[in-house]
Amino acid sequence: MSHIQSGHSVYLGGGAGAPAILVDALCERAPDLRDVQLIHILTFIGAPYVDPKYEGSFRDNSLFIGHNVRKAVQEGRADFTPIFLSEIPGLFQRDILPLDAALISVSPPDEHGFCSFGVEVGTTKPAAESARMIIAEVNRQMPRTLGDSFIHVSRLTHVVETDYPLPEAPQGTSSPANLQIGEHIAELIPNGATLQMGIGSIPDAVLLNLHNHKDLGIHTELFSDGVVSLFEQGIINCSRKTFHPGKMIAGFLFGSKRLYHFVNDNAIVELHPTEYVNDPYKIAQNDNMVAINAALQVDLTGQVCADSMGPVFYSGVGGQLDFIRGAARSKGGLPIIALPSTAKNDTISRISPLLPEGSGVTTT
Template identity: 35%
Template structure:
């Protein structure tokens, strides 16, 4: 096969109406997905299920006979959403994954990136999400074996799940570098860090603010990690001794995650590292598991927060630009955890200068009854146990100063 020839010919493999599921985020099998998109115009119409996209694989201009679905709009999936080509399934991430296990979602073709150990064992490597359950029922499972993908424990490919075709990867796994902090994210991080104590267990997402918060925790000790993802900042916290996973209450000494999203530095760290477990969503996001963790601090973001504490992480002006993701799973898990905290951290203003603290959110991702602490660069609003009037007062206090009078007027109805 020449370098320029396709790694696989999808003609005859993809049938009309097929649902094609591929690995998400850094687990995307780019050799396969790029080949599929390049050939899509000559294939019968099919549907593509994607998650967060950090590659350049799915441009808005791709073949019109492909329709796209996802549980949210994250990363470069926003291009498809802006062009009206992405149908969003409004589902908690844990429920979305579980729907593949019970075959509410049923894949026809599954494309997956795998790592192979020296003894031949295979691992789903960078993500232990819905792909394995999708493959159990798939008509055709095609694996991209990537020598640069780390072999991770907890994500071993089950022997009973068939792989019908294998191809050699032509690209290293997708990488996502941390975003350098700016002044606003540093100020948010300083407030959020005050809620985190020695022995806390951390959950966090992707982005500038969680990266800034993690980078401000090196002075703490005996932190643990039980998260939907880990990134390069976790390597730093382990190296400086802040993270030991010694006081989590479960999985002592083990960093637990569902996805690995970072650079080759992180991938080398997790490769064959028995102190890291890439576990399925039923474990990483399971309420019965999260409730057993000591001092779980869930750090999540939002697009808007209302004066009553309701959180919107999904839409602005009626357009989907975010996701439910694991936010509600972890907020409720942190609330059930002994000593846990559920933190929603966001800038007080959007890039266009409008307030992200609003009278009423347009979409409720996390209900006000579940909200604990809201953090902006202007401070912390402790909302748990507060009445609506006191919540509004505290929320206005952490809005940008130039928006506080307008928010107060909206509250009075004047």
């Protein structure tokens, strides 16, 4: 970490591929650093750098807010840049957010010297390729995913060998309301459809209701364990996809050890950067594209808020509009916004005449 200097802009690998040991090592250098900007999407590890004791050393800039930085953003101690996932790589490639360094986690190199970005290719690969310096954890437990997911070990400026398990998604149960939503959505999905869905109780509920479907495909920014179950049952086989037939296309992954084992060297799974996966025109090349996205609130004019509660930032723009547009352009496509109609034990309606003042309009 001695190569990180005051005033540097540093990208932190995201999702389940966040480099936990490098992050901790960077925080240990805090007394020697001033005004280091840390840029990242959603990460599934701790975020010690937003602790108030590091104020002045680090300034966090989240491109998608997770629970680990939400309080800091809401208190004004960290920043949030709202942006479509499809456009994040361009921030780095066009030097809108120039990067002095990227801290990443990759798989061990193969016999030809190529490391895989593993479970987080989407924004980490373009960030690393744009950074002046790449500091990498080579984690023995990072799966080797295929697709546009490789970097040669010679491109890595500094390497630390590590061996620890990746973060795993908590296994919860869906509420009765979400299970019913899942049933309704499953009825709308035709055989042979290509699906986009993320993680969470509503996507999980949809997957639980697809056991009578046939020949489903996957083109999504993120998938988890539910997809593995349907693949093992022969329901997901990608055989009728019209774009990347025979392949599950994604940007990043988050789930259990079962998922990480499934994707390791699995030729049916390809990971690509988000400027490709989330490009609405590429999404639309999938016939019968069904995009399922959640929201916090909708109003009667058709405005969808998915990233804030009034003026209070909560999550991020993500890929919702990318996939809504792509599915709408797809032959036979279907964009879906899904949410329970109420919140807080049925005391608050999520459907209102107009969104509350200050709400972000994610989709309209």
